[in-house]
Amino acid sequence: MTIIATLIVLGVLIFVHELGHFMAARSVGIRVDRFSIGLGPRVWGFRRGDTEYVLSAIPLGGYVKMGGMDDQVMERIEGGAVAEEEDGAAGEGKVQPGRGSADASRTEAVPSAAGRRRDSDFDSKPVWARAWVISAGVIMNMIFAFFAYTAVAAGWGSAQADTTRLGQVVVSFLPEGTEELEGVPEGAHFTRIGDRAVEHWGEVREAILDAPAGPLTFQWDNPRGEITVPMPADAEERRRVVMGLRYWVEPELIFVEPGAPAHRAGVRAGDVVVAVAGERVHLWSQVQDLIRASPGREMEVVVARNGEELSFSVTPSSVDGITPDGEPQTIGQIGVQAQNPPITYTRVAPLEAVQVGWSETVFVTGFILNFLGDLVTGQVSTRNLGSIVTIGEASGQAAAEGLPVFLSFMALFSINLAILNLLPIPILDGGHLVFLGIEAIRGRPVSAEQRMRWSQVGFFILLGIMALALGNDFLRLFGL
Template identity: 50%
Template structure:
């Protein structure tokens, strides 16, 4: 299931992205020599007209090779030797005006955004507007809060969030709308237990939406996916196990469980597990020591991990029927909100508010794809939409070889009145390739560390 879900996810999204480049290039009269899903040497394919349509060996990207577009760099991406000199043509990429080249380079990202919007719209239209049927909050993550809102850590874990300012909260999906509607001094009100916390919300809507990431949905002390080979798997834990006590200490929420496990690195730890229908079992697990950076102090600390994911299956979901106009609106709103959250995550990653260890590569993508697929078609399509936006945002980074890097080259050309030379672009693109490969290897190392608990 995981392998199939990953192949479908990456294959569809890479195809959509490259289709954008391909159609835009054809529209402005640029010759397209190759349309490839994957990188490196050709695996299979066929020739139709001027274009070679192929699937390549490395399934971590794709490309559209256009006439005259930095041939030396493209040959390296294709996995072959650099081609010799070629005669320029009116159908070359560089022969077109800047506006046409900007359109072609931007089209892949635009298609990813459009595809995400369509997926969100289809989900809302066929199944209804997805609502998380809960307003119960978990432990507020202090390090993810925007400046000036630290008092929100006083909201009690497990409480029902019923109001933000003048906006009532009926379900979890009301929270972003309420944060966008309010600014300045705002009171957060909870019930069961009752509490009120007043903070000065930022005037910047994007900053206010950061509170969503810091305000987690309450989850029970239960096992989501149990990683193969992990301490939890070796101890006999199963997906869906509800942990009621750790070494005799009662635990109710996911954060209770995490806290008890973190403090017992390398220590045999007894878990009391409720498997329903009156069945209670005891399992002894030894949390593996794992070093991470404390985001509050910057110090390296050793924590314990047992290799279970959070219980996403426990999140209550309901669907409210909407008409065509409502589905389109829902698609647009979710696309904008997810884009804002992903941009905020990247900013926090750069500024150090989010640890670099949270970045994942193909391993994390595969794990999340498999989890989404197991939860059903709607969850998988929702994850595909999110990842489509993620792909678009990452491609806009101003790194040579990515779309953002090509747009940067065109901006330099517009300002200078002349383009960078082919040699300059080739050298910068090779540097960009090294940067991208380095980032991919770093993210892959995080996957490996997570898998082996290093």
């Protein structure tokens, strides 16, 4: 399942990205010699018109080879020569030996076989047209994410935890004046917030966010009670109220990461955590808090398994995290995940589904940008970078959760792919947009030699990032 899910995620999103380049190139009259899903040697393909459509051996990328483009750096990855006439001369639309294929965003151009640039060549087009072609892959990834989120909302509805049971109140999240919410007992089932009855956690969230500023009454059963607190007018403070209320999650483990501290100690999926560091627990949030507070310190974890309690000594890994106020903090992790409450989908109107799709796209984009910013400033460790191994694990888990979760994961990864492609690294779309910006400012392009050198630098930067991410996954799998 994991391998199939990973191939679907990579295949679809690479296709979407390269389709953007392809369609944009055709829209401005640029000849497309080759459209490839995958890198390396050609596995299968066919020709239609001037374009050869290809599946290549390595499913970690793709490229669109346009008229007049050449890239010796990418040639080594994408397989070099692909077609040759019997007499050694290249036919129309074919690639000569040594004329490697290149992604649409790669702009190293050489004269055509006739020794002159043709009107259908990439570099014969104005800067705006080339910028449009280079940007189109990223644009298509963002459009895909928006439509995927919208499709989930329209087809299944808005996903919410199917519970109103309160697990924990995190006072440190609550804005000033709302601290009395700490008085709501653990296990209470919210029944009404303000003038709205609530039946799942999504309605709890909406009732808080949509309530007018001023006194807001929370009512609950088990045991019956109510409390009134002043709701702030500021939207960000409202969100902090929502973040401060955690729904009930049992400490039953659904996943134990292979090689992680818990797995090495003997903890397994299906175990129910009953004590951590000498404290009895009955909520997943309690387990999280105790583990997060003990990075690098050995602790006892007691679990219930097959009617008996087993004790394990576990030393949480030290990772970079943040406090409720956004400050960097070292926290502990042992590599376990709890079983969340069942998910319920609430139907939404078509227009509301579009709004949900847009808001999810904007939210995820902001989240990824913030993560990258924290990575650059050192607030988040590079140990949080993952390789194809992490992508595969996440793809498999999302597929196991069902189609709506899988589509949502594909949308998230599509946004991630779009943002990474916009990084100003030569060989990526963002790097070549920088080249075009320089050309637009000074009135002449960066020389082919300079572009080649910078592309080689970018190539090795990418190799370094990939090696770092793969190393992180290797260390994680072995619990280092």
